[in-house]
Amino acid sequence: MATLLFAVIAFTGGYLAGLHGAPTQAQGASPNGAAARPAACYFSPNGGCRDAVIDQINGAQTSIEVQAYTLTSPAIGDAILRAYRRGVQVAVVLDAAKTGESREVAAQLAQAGVPIYTDMTHGVADSRLVLVDNQVIATGSFNLSDAAEQDNCENLIVLRGNAQAQAACENHFRLHLQHAQKFDGN
Numbered sequence: 001m002a003t004l005l006f007a008v009i010a011f012t013g014g015y016l017a018g019l020h021g022a023p024t025q026a027q028g029a030s031p032n033g034a035a036a037r038p039a040a041c042y043f044s045p046n047g048g049c050r051d052a053v054i055d056q057i058n059g060a061q062t063s064i065e066v067q068a069y070t071l072t073s074p075a076i077g078d079a080i081l082r083a084y085r086r087g088v089q090v091a092v093v094l095d096a097a098k099t100g101e102s103r104e105v106a107a108q109l110a111q112a113g114v115p116i117y118t119d120m121t122h123g124v125a126d127s128r129l130v131l132v133d134n135q136v137i138a139t140g141s142f143n144l145s146d147a148a149e150q151d152n153c154e155n156l157i158v159l160r161g162n163a164q165a166q167a168a169c170e171n172h173f174r175l176h177l178q179h180a181q182k183f184d185g186n
C-alpha cells in the first residue's frame, strides 16, 4: 500500500511538474548544464523558455545564429554578448533592429561588436531560430523578450542532433542573412 501511495504521489508530482512547463524526456545534462536530450518542449508563461535559450547560448562553443522578430530580453542579450566575447562566431538577424522594439538591446550588442543585421525584405520577418554549434535548433512562437517569458502563451522546442532539420534551418538562416542589412548600432 505504501509503495502504491508513493507511486501515485510521484506520478502526480511529475504530472504537475509537466503542467508547469518542465521539459519532457529528461535524459541527462550536457557539461554546461543545458539539456542534452534530442528534443525538449517548453511553454510560457514562466515555463523555462528564456532559460532554455540562454542555456543553449551559454553552451555554445563555435557558432550562434539567431533569427528573431524581436530581441528585447536583456538576459538573452547578455548571454549573446558573453558568447561573442569568448570567441563564439555570432550572427543575429532581426526584423527591424534599427527602428523596432529590439533597438535598445540590438544597439548595445552592435556597439560591442556583435554582428547584428536587420531583415526588412518582408512584411514581417517573423521566423524564430536559435542555431548553436550546427547541432542545436531552438524554435517556436517564443520571442526573445521578457514579456514572452512572463506574460504570453508561447512555446519553444529545442532539437539536438537532427542533421536534416539542422541543415534546413542553417540554409534558411543564411538565405535571410544574405539580404539583411548590417546594423551598426546607431
Ligand SMILES: [Zn+2]
Binding pocket: 119, 121, 122, 125, 175, 176, 177, 179
Ligand atoms: Zn529575409
